[in-house]
Amino acid sequence: MSKRDTFRVPIWFWMIAIFSLIWNLTAIGAFVGQMSFSQTSLLAFPVPEQELLKEYPTWLEVVYAVVVFAGILGSLGLLLRKKWAKPLFILSLVAIVVQMSYNLISITSLENFSPEAVILPIFIMFSGLFYVFFSNYSIKRNWLE
DSSP, X not given: OOHHHHSOOOHHHHHHHHHHHHHHHHHHHHHHHHHTOOHHHHTTSOHHHHHHHHTOOHHHHHHHHHHHHHHHHHHHHHHTXXXXXXXXXXXXXXXXXXXXXXXHHHOOOGGGSOTHHHHHHHXXXXXXXXXHHHHHHHHHTTOOO
């Protein structure tokens, strides 16, 4: 009997791991969508959001890519029950904090933005933090090797 067989993981571990993969796959969709905005698609947004998107710096696009791809790889690490999921989730979280801090600072007036413009970045930061803690918890429980 291997060490892996000795430490059975509960079903909720798999549910969280699968959800993290789905969550991060949707992030890839959002990333690709944002990186491929055309002038026509920008017009669908309110004017203040159009201005933010037009002025989005290239370095922040790189940070966004780190968020997304580190999150995907971390999710795959969970599904494969590998400890390397944790440093990838940490990398993703650091990039999330950088990206979302910039986004929240850019929102100078809540009168011009929907509540989601503030709520979603905060939710994303908490979800990134959750995956770091969850992967750490899974390591302590010997669910990741």
